[in-house]
Amino acid sequence: MTSRHRGDDVFDVAVVGGGHAGCEAALACARLGVHTALVTQNLDTIAAMPCNCSIGGPGKAHLVREIDALGGEMARNIDRTYTHIRLLNSSRGQAVQALRAQADKALYRASMKAVLEEQQSLWILQDTAVRVLTDERAVSGLVLQSGRSLACRALVICAGTFLNGVIHMGEVTVSAGRAGEAASTELSDSLLALGLPIRRFKTGTVPRVLFSTIDFDRVRVQPSETGDQRFSRDRVARPSLPLVPCHITATNPRTHALLWAHSARSALWSGRITGVGPRYCPSIEAKLQRFPDRQAHLVFLEREGWGTEEVYVQGVSSAMPAEVQLQMLRSIQGLEHAHMLRPGYAIEYDALDASCLDASLACPSVEGLYFAGQINGTSGYEEAAAQGLVAGVNCVRWLRGLSPIRLGRRDGYIGVMLSDITEQKLDEPYRMLTSRAEFRLLFGQDGAWRRLSSIAEEIGLVNRGQEGAANHALVQKGGPCHGSRPRLRSALGNRQPDVHSAAEDAYMRRDAARMRAIASMGDVPIPLDLDFSRLAIRLEARERLAQARPAVLSDAAGLAGITPADLATLHAACVASLRRRR
Helix, strand or coil: CCCCCCCCCECCEEEECCCHHHHHHHHHHHHCCCCEEEEECCHHHCCCCCCCCEEECCCHHHHHHHHHHCCCCHHHHHHHHEEEEEEECCCCCHHHCEEEEEECHHHHHHHHHHHHHHCCCEEEEECCEEEEEECCCEEEEEEECCCCEEECCEEEECCCCCECCEEEECCEEEECCECCECCECHHHHHHHHCCCCEEEEEEEECCEEEHHHCCHHHCEEECCCCCCCCCCCCCCCCCCCCCCCEEEEECCHHHHHHHHHCHHHCCCCCCCCCCECCCCCCCHHHHHHHCCCCCCCEEEEEECCCCCCEEEEECCCCCCCHHHHHHHHHCCCCCCCCCEEECCEEEEEEEECHHHCCCCCECCCCECEEECCHHHCECCHHHHHHHHHHHHHHHHHHHCCCCCCCCCCCCCHHHHHHHHHHHCCCCCCECCCHHHCCCHHHCCHHHHHHHHHHHHHHHCCCCCCCCHHHHHHHHHHHCCCCCCCCCCCHHHCCCCCCCCHHHHHHHHHHHHHHHHHHHCCCCCECCCCCCHHHCCCCHHHHHHHHHHCCCEHHHHHCCCCCCHHHHHHHHHHHHHHHHHHC
């Protein structure tokens, strides 16, 4: 192996943050041959999974397949480490079918860390970034908390929830980026000094309970699927350990009454939290406010891994005090005697208004500066990883004087996400949904490699064949790996064949014509008395339209959360209303 040394403090690229975005950004840069530093506060929490232990699901699995098609690592890493996997929406159309897997979270971290450590041209540093250095509005380096300074020509910031992070548990507030990890305040100040727009968002995590204190006779079992289920087209080594089930229970009126009785102690209900939380991953308090008539909310019990007794209690993220959370858990069937190992919490953090970025995730006002992940106002591991890959690739292309890779809405879910977050001012954390993609009928997860093959070839990250230390670590932990490679399926999935190219072209022509028609509808007036609640559009779109009351269709198109499909329905309603008035 040749030496990777090229000066301890001189790099082509520095990546800030060792979460899912930072890992993909750093690997992309190093695999493309540039000298890269990955700066993370704690080497032991690289690729951590604080909110849940799952990868995939509708929209998100599609992102993971696209990451894999473009040469990223997330798909292989979850394939190496999953403990439970299922195909969701299997009875529905191919466009919305989606794999969802639960990882052994400790193994997921260790596997990704091994990949990073083995990667040529990549150096990992445990430190905290405190200030971006610039020279005439161009990146020149990074100052670290230890006093060390790194020289670099480009910088990718993937700070997650760490910028001015504050944890809330009832009346208790703690400055932190995650439980037990310090917040980053100076870096946020540095970004503000560069004139970048910062806003305040909120997310949270759930309590964990001890596996042996769950009454499994009182909960419903959901077994894992078996067979050749995987996200990546690459065959990876896996430990020879049995897959594990998850279990399902639900809250009940007693649970809800208990929470309402302690409403004054909730950091959310009391107003101590000012940041905006995610619409599509709400806390239990937000669910009770939004759906006051619902008698039960599903709760999923997901074990964190083969070698631990910790169990995520998914569905009850909370900002209540720890003692109230324990009472809440014990009001749920099957958890009457549960021992709570860790309470859940809400966390507020600074996020960038990503509309200041271009579609390559570059910051035009500071040359060589890129952003990826939750700092851009998104939520979810998969959204972060996809952005990290894009930012890393485009960072290297900029260094080499090449035009950026631009993924558009017609290319897949990554393109949809990039368009949404950079062209609209998000007022809440963004989550990928299949409904956000106007061409979703063409974006089935099994067709990602075919759709993106030409772009992947241009990027140059595919066909690396690098498993290295990650596979060795898995063999040592889990024994012999599963053996023979099965015959290839059509586009890695024989459940339904891919859409024939001629049919696809026909759909694309139809949808492109629809998009051109919508673009020409901009000045169509929206009647003042139009009842948005009666339109056949998504609930989020109804709420956005009712709040903003746009005057014309082009104003509606600029609202966050309004999809082209929503616009088409709105246009038809406006035209019909105007005709009735004539």
